[in-house]
């Protein structure tokens with residue numbers, strides 16, 4: 001009972017980056033517990049995936065060739081069966097949209113405690129210590145538990161596993177109870193296309209919930225005009241219908257890497273930052289000194305956007 | 318169809334706050350209805366208006382102080398509310414996913430809803446796991462991060478879209494009964510009308526403890542313990558422009574000119 005089982009993520013024929021990050025997170029834990037790191041690859045072109053995943057520190061890879069795409073029922077059944085076979089101390093999955101669709105079910109099935117969205121993991125002989133964020137990243141907490149557990153890791157927190165490994169790759173004969181599969185995927189659709197592609201912009205003025213009211217967007221339009229910049233937004237502005245979906249920056253929107261990204265009234269939640277952290281220069285205008293964006297930014301103005309933005313427009317007139 | 322809406326009151330924290338041990342003192346905290354739940358409530362109310370949902374019942378795990386927040390759901394249209402609280406919870410600083418699942422499971426067993434709706438996650442501690450953990454516990458089907466729910470429910474199924482990463486949606490058919498975790502943006506939550514607010518005061522709100530649900534007190538003892546709380550270490554080298562808004566704007570303007578973003 002000291003091994004680690006990490007279940008990787010893939011979609012539409014591609015392993016997602018977090019799969020390699022699961023290798024580093026898993027290896028780190030396995031070093032602490034003195035156990036082996038097992039990976040599981042479920043559905044899709046599993047052999048091709050397994051070869052790619054055979055990186056330094058992986059001891060064994062189990063493949064389950066069943067179906068093409070993620071199905072939470074299949075993932076839940078396979079993960080519980082692998083758990084019964086391997087008796088690992090900890091099970092790791094990605095805290096992705098698919099990860100959070102089966103990890104909690106596995107926890108219920110196996111009666112294991114679950115901790116989601118880990119940003120750091122530490123273990124000793126008996127205790128798992130998990131660091132996670134609350135209040136949109138303004139506060140950090142650690143939680144502890146004893147005994148086996150399942151944990152989902154935040155994407156882009158661990159480096160991707162590297163090198164070439166010598167893992168045993170083995171087909172795992174899972175028994176899928178098809179009658180128990182109560183959902184089926186009919187297809188996928190790309191959304192959020194339209195007139196502009198914010199990914200092409202050199203300068204983005206990005207507006208968040210701090211703008212408070214649809215009417216105030218005029219101020220942001222004036223700023224964008226003055227700078228010759230493109231307007232983008234955080235999710236709440238799009239959810240409210242104030243700007244179209246193709247303006248949304250983030251995990252479920254567009255990933256942007258402009259020369260300059262000016263975040264106006266945006267707190268910098270992890271799902272937003274996933275879409276803009278690669279920007280060359282980040283400027284934040286925010287009243288809250290503890291907002292995570294104030295840390296991510298290269299330059300910050302801790303003040304009321306309704307005072308700063310008009311002054312900035314003035315500079316260019 | 319009967320809908321059970323799992324809603325929660327979340328804590329909000331002021332811009333300036335302090336941490337004492339594993340707590341933020343009450344003076345820095347506020348409360349709000351969980352943002353994701355507003356969308357789940359609206360989704361249920363729309364099903365009610367379309368004559369698809371015959372009854373909408375909310376369930377909340379929380380102390381008496383959260384009743385004001387629960388009434389918001391009742392004011393928008395839910396028919397009645399259930400609140401679960403127990404003295405045993407006062408002594409613990411974290412109710413983990415297993416604990417919440419065990420409690421909600423007992424409520425589902427009692428209410429036997431066709432559809433359980435919850436938010437994707439709670440705004441404050443963002444576990445994002447209870448809906449799916451509950452579905453497995455009550456042997457319901459489920460879908461997480463749902464941003465569209467069709468109203469036809471053909472052959473005892475729900476047709477949903479799940480919002481994946483990178484602007485991709487998954488089109489999925491889910492057998493009923495099911496638990497769906499609702500994503501923001503699925504609809505436009507309405508404001509409660511004055512009439513709704515008045516009516517909400519008269520709608521039933523039942524309160525149960527662990528024993529009422531046939532649960533042992535030990536359910537409250539989460540296996541996951543909260544052991545530390547801190548402000549994240551700032552390791553970045555952010556340049557903060559001080560001064561008046563005009564001065565700070567001037568600094569930013571200089572940067573933009575230097576970077577030849579604007580002339």
Ligand SMILES: Cc1cc2nc3c(=O)[nH]c(=O)nc-3n(C[C@H](O)[C@H](O)[C@H](O)COP(=O)(O)OP(=O)(O)OC[C@H]3O[C@@H](n4cnc5c(N)ncnc54)[C@H](O)[C@@H]3O)c2cc1C
Nearest residue numbers: 208209210234235250251252253265266267272287288305
């Ligand atoms: C599965 C999933 C996917 C998601 N995908 C995305 C995504 O793709 N993109 C995304 O953006 N979010 C996404 N989110 C939502 C994300 O978690 C946050 O809720 C969201 O990013 C918050 O947006 P915000 O920063 O504009 O709002 P808030 O977090 O409310 O922040 C508003 C900020 O404005 C500041 N402010 C207020 N008034 C003023 C003022 N007068 N002057 C200056 N500053 C002011 C406040 O201090 C605060 O920091 C997703 C969430 C989930 C669960």
